[in-house]
Amino acid sequence: xxxxxxxxxxxxxxxxxxxxxxxxxxxxxxxxxxxxxxxxxxxxxxxxxxxxxxxxxxxxxxxxxxxxxxxxxxxxxxxxxxxxxxxxxxxxxxxxxxxxxxxxxxxxxxxxxxxxxxxxxxxxxxxxxxxxxxxxxxxxxxxxxxxxxxxxxxxxxxxxxxxxxxxxxxxxxxxxxxxxxxxxxxxxxxxxxxxxxxxxxxxxxxxxxxxxxxxxxxxxxxxxxxxxxxxxxxxxxxxxxxxxxxxxxxxxxxxxxxxxxxxxxxxxxxxxxxxxxxxxxxxxxxxxxxxxxxxxxxxxxxxxxxxxxxxxxxxxxxxxxxxxxxxxxxxxxxxxxxxxxxxxxxxxxxxxxxxxxxxxxxxxxxxxxxxxxxxxxxxxxxxxxxxxxxxxxxxxxxxxxxxxxx
Amino acid sequence: xxxxxxxxxxxxxxxxxxxxxxxxxxxxxxxxxxxxxxxxxxxxxxxxxxxxxxxxxxxxxxxxxxxxxxxxxxxxxxxxxxxxxxxxxxxxxxxxxxxxxxxxxxxxxxxxxxxxxxxxxxxxxxxxxxxxxxxxxxxxxxxxxxxxxxxxxxxxxxxxxxxxxxxxxxxxxxxxxxxxxxxxxxxxxxxxxxxxxxxxxxxxxxxxxxxxxxxxxxxxxxxxxxxxxxxxxxxxxxxxxxxxxxxxxxx
Numbered sequence: 001x002x003x004x005x006x007x008x009x010x011x012x013x014x015x016x017x018x019x020x021x022x023x024x025x026x027x028x029x030x031x032x033x034x035x036x037x038x039x040x041x042x043x044x045x046x047x048x049x050x051x052x053x054x055x056x057x058x059x060x061x062x063x064x065x066x067x068x069x070x071x072x073x074x075x076x077x078x079x080x081x082x083x084x085x086x087x088x089x090x091x092x093x094x095x096x097x098x099x100x101x102x103x104x105x106x107x108x109x110x111x112x113x114x115x116x117x118x119x120x121x122x123x124x125x126x127x128x129x130x131x132x133x134x135x136x137x138x139x140x141x142x143x144x145x146x147x148x149x150x151x152x153x154x155x156x157x158x159x160x161x162x163x164x165x166x167x168x169x170x171x172x173x174x175x176x177x178x179x180x181x182x183x184x185x186x187x188x189x190x191x192x193x194x195x196x197x198x199x200x201x202x203x204x205x206x207x208x209x210x211x212x213x214x215x216x217x218x219x220x221x222x223x224x225x226x227x228x229x230x231x232x233x234x235x236x237x238x239x240x241x242x243x244x245x246x247x248x249x250x251x252x253x254x255x256x257x258x259x260x261x262x263x264x265x266x267x268x269x270x271x272x273x274x275x276x277x278x279x280x281x282x283x284x285x286x287x288x289x290x291x292x293x294x295x296x297x298x299x300x301x302x303x304x305x306x307x308x309x310x311x312x313x314x315x316x317x318x319x320x321x322x323x324x325x326x327x328x329x330x331x332x333x334x335x336x337x338x339x340x341x342x343x344x345x346x347x348x349x350x351x352x353x354x355x356x357x358x359x360x361x362x363x364x365x366x367x368x369x370x371x372x373x374x375x376x377x378x379x380x381x382x383x384x385x386x387x388x389x390x391x392x393x394x395x396x397x398x399x400x401x402x403x404x405x406x
Numbered sequence: 407x408x409x410x411x412x413x414x415x416x417x418x419x420x421x422x423x424x425x426x427x428x429x430x431x432x433x434x435x436x437x438x439x440x441x442x443x444x445x446x447x448x449x450x451x452x453x454x455x456x457x458x459x460x461x462x463x464x465x466x467x468x469x470x471x472x473x474x475x476x477x478x479x480x481x482x483x484x485x486x487x488x489x490x491x492x493x494x495x496x497x498x499x500x501x502x503x504x505x506x507x508x509x510x511x512x513x514x515x516x517x518x519x520x521x522x523x524x525x526x527x528x529x530x531x532x533x534x535x536x537x538x539x540x541x542x543x544x545x546x547x548x549x550x551x552x553x554x555x556x557x558x559x560x561x562x563x564x565x566x567x568x569x570x571x572x573x574x575x576x577x578x579x580x581x582x583x584x585x586x587x588x589x590x591x592x593x594x595x596x597x598x599x600x601x602x603x604x605x606x607x608x609x610x611x612x613x614x615x616x617x618x619x620x621x622x623x624x625x626x627x628x629x630x631x632x633x634x635x636x637x638x639x640x641x642x643x644x645x646x647x648x649x650x651x652x653x654x655x656x657x
Contacts, residue, residue, distance in 0.1 A: 223510050224521040226499075230507050233496040240456060240494070241567065242482030242511040251519055 008217050011300060015213050019206040022046055023196045030193030034326070037318060043186055043199035045314050049307050050202070050209040051266045056290040056302035057209075057216045058259020062252050063288070064297035065225060067232035069126045071284050072113070072133030076257040078140065078279030080106040080264025082147065085154045085274045092165035093174045093272075095183065095204070099265035106261020107254055114253035118246065121235070133284050140276035153275030176272050178204055183270055201270045208266060209303075212259060217299055219255070228252050232297075293362055295369025304370050309355065316351040409434045409575055409606050410455070415464030417450055424450045425461065426630040432575075432623075437597075437607045439617045439638075442627035443651055448610045449491065451627070452577050455608075456488050457481045468575065479516045485574035489581060493560035495567070497553035501544055504552050505535035505566050512571045538570045542596065558589045562596070569600060578609045582616050594619050618642070626650060 004012065018025060027041030040046070059073050080102035087098040117128040140148040148154055158168045166174060175182040183201035190196075219225050227248045230238045238245045268274060277283070286309065294305025324343060328336040346354045366372045412430040416423070424447045432438045440448050453459040455466060457478040466473045473481055482488075487508075496504050509531040514520070539545045542562050547555070552563060561581065568576055581597065582590040590613065597607070597620055611617050617624060617638065624641045626634040628650035634641060641647055 219521045222521045222523055223514070224519060224523075226503060226507060226510070229499060229503075230496050233498045234494060237494040237496060238507070239478045240482060240488055240490075241508045242479050242516055242571065243507070244477075244479045244516040247517040247519075251521075255521075 002214070004217060004221070008221065008299075012210075012214060012217060015300065015303070016210055019050060019210060020203075022049070022202070022206065023198055027194065027196055031195045032193065037323065038315060040311055040315055041196060043197055043202050045310065046199070046202045047205050047266075047270045048310050048314070050205040051263050051270070052287070052290065052306040052310055053303040054205075054209050054212045054266065055260055055263035055287050056294070056306040057212055058256040058263070059287045060256075060291050060296060060298075060302040061216060061219060061228075061259070062256035063291055064302070065220070065228035065232060066249050066252050068118075068121065068249060068253070069288065070117075070129040070253070070256075071126045071281065071288065072117075072129035072131075072136075073256065073260050073287055074281070074283035075113070075133035075136040075279045076106040076110050076260035077264040077267075077283070078136065078274070078276065079109045080261030081268050081274035081278055082140075082154055083261070084265040084268030085156070085272055086147075088156060088162075088176065088268065088272050089160040090163065092162055093176050094165070095176050095178050095265075095269035098176075098268055099208075099262065102265025102268065103258050103261045106264060107258040110254045110257020110260075114250050114257065118250055118253060130281060130284070133279060134281055137276055137279040137281075140279060148274075148276060150276070153273050155273045176201075176269055204269065205266050208262065212262065213299075213303070220299060224248070224251070289359060293359055293369055295371030298369065298371040301369050301371040308370070312351050312355050316354065317348060319347040321348070407434045408432065409469055410608070411465075411467045412451075413465045415451070415454060415461045415466065417447075417454065417459060417461050424630055425454070428464070428627075428630070428632055430625055430632060432606060432608060434606055435604055436622040437601060437609060437620045439609045439611055439621035439624045440627055441611060441614075441617055441624060446627040446650075447630040448627055449579060452488070452579055452608070452610060455481075455577060456486060482511070482571070483516055486577065487568040487571050487573035487575070488577040489561070489564050489568055489579065491579040491583060493557070493564045495552045495560055495563055497551075499552060500549050501539065501552055501555070501563055502532070502535060502548040504563055505538060505570050506531055508567045509535050509570045535566075535570055538566045541599075542566045542569075558585060558592075561585075561593070565596065565600070569603070569605075573605060575606045575608070578607060580610055580612065582611065582613055590616060
């Protein structure tokens with residue numbers, strides 16, 4: 001279906017289901033219960049899940065397929081964000097032109113950066129991209145202040161022209177919208193003790209991510225995608241096979257740049273501001289972590305990795321000492337204090353430590369990321385089932401023999 | 407008709423003269439063997455044909471087309487395919503994909519942005535790839551990851567990658583190096599059978615058994631120069647060849 005084989009169609013449907021029902025899936029605990037703090041189904045975080053999912057899907061087209069490790073992809077996201085905010089300042093608060101402009105500007109910027117950085121491969125390529133991203137970051141902070149508004153970040157103002165829209169509505173900035181549907185609008189559904197939030201902005205992001213994911217599957221399965229895998233596997237052989245590896249890598253770089261721009265544009269659509277810190281190297285590093293944690297070169301891995309890291313960043317970091325005291329309240333004080341002393345460094349502000357340890361464990365034991373773990377579990381389950389079948393088959397054969405003997 | 411014409415090729419690496427005024431002409435449809443002791447410049451010469459090295463002086467022309475200063479992928483697109491001394495394959499990909507890639511390269515040229523054209527458009531090349539794998543006895547392993555193959559199979563795969571492109575000229579760099587006698591004989595049969603496709607081949611080889619069972623013409627290279635050229639049976643008894651190989655020691 002949709003030009004995909006059965007396995008990919010199933011995967012696409014899983015993703016569609018998960019993104020559309022995310023408000024339910026991410027809010028499994030009733031409001032007011034002890035575990036409610038593990039609920040991630042609030043609009044702000046759900047938006048971040050899918051936006052970073054898009055970012056990681058795009059990054060994976062470059063890194064997962066061609067093996068070129070870019071350490072500067074946040075620059076494209078940042079450039080896209082600025083372009084998006086400018087569209088909202090100048091044109092209208094409709095998010096469509098903003099998002100499109102983000103993609104175009106990030107795409108053009110990645111053409112420039114890719115053209116220069118792809119003259120080298122391996123570690124030199126990584127360093128070049130890193131240098132470019134840091135350069136963009138510094139420029140946004142200093143020289144380009146008229147465009148980026150420096151440290152404060154680029155924001156909307158009451159006096160922005162907004163040629164196709166209005167500058168202000170009753171003294172306030174009009175909300176970002178999609179043909180009149182405000183991105184911040186939400187619908188609350190209460191079922192028993194549970195509360196679910198359906199946010200317009202989230203659903204826009206979710207639909208865009210589904211499309212982006214579908215496009216990624218098409219790219220992965222196309223002859224073009226096969227050539228990108230060939231770049232990763234043996235570039236020299238590729239050249240002696242009559243293929244020019246350079247334009248392939250370049251195209252992958254630009255595609256992933258456009259994906260990053262799309263993510264930047266969606267960020268702006270959800271929250272119309274852009275700051276230079278979005279381009280910092282830590283932001284570039286984050287998408288690398290997401291992709292590797294989930295499984296570089298797999299279709300679904302990067303989305304999973306993005307969700308994982310964002311969940312940790314937002315949920316795990318909220319657990320503080322008081323929460324721990326609540327959890328271990330039933331224990332005798334001495335044990336409670338020891339336990340808390342042991343656990344404390346790993347939670348709250350120490351969430352980076354937990355994430356770091358998990359990352360190390362994944363890289364050492366599951367080089368293919370979380371997806372490899374899932375694959376292994378599936379295989380284990382399948383093997384067990386086939387051996388069960390064999391056993392069943394064997395016993396029936398025995399029964400037949402017994403019958404024959406009678 | 408001459409398919410490859412090499413004239414006065416020189417190549418030095420620092421003070422070392424690796425190739426010294428090499429002249430060579432290869433007839434269409436021939437198996438042309440290049441033999442010579444270690445360090446004679448055989449691989450260097452081959453590298454000059456595929457664009458890995460650029461000769462200092464001299465000319466290499468393939469069917470009237472100059473090959474010097476041309477990029478490796480362009481040389482391949484012109485119809486020259488190479489099998490490496492140590493098998494160069496796409497190790498992380500399946501055997502079928504390994505063969506589909508060169509087939510696509512022949513069909514679509516050195517670059518084509520067909521990111522949306524799905525798996526469907528691959529069927530034609532896929533059929534071609536499958537039939538080549540069938541010919542070379544790799545069909546049952548088509549979904550195996552290439553790096554897990556034995557050395558002999560890797561070589562076979564590389565040959566398949568070569569043949570799927572319907573090349574006009576194939577360069578084989580020691581196709582039987584490190585193989586057992588049985589594998590060597592299989593390879594000879596394989597190369598003979600592809601000879602029936604009318605593909606011209608240049609073979610670098612140490613194993614005289616291979617050379618004498620395959621070649622129509624032999625060029626002997628020593629210290630960067632072609633010292634003798636002729637039919638295999640003439641080469642066999644030539645004293646200059648024995649001298650080159652044994653350093654003039656008569657046994």
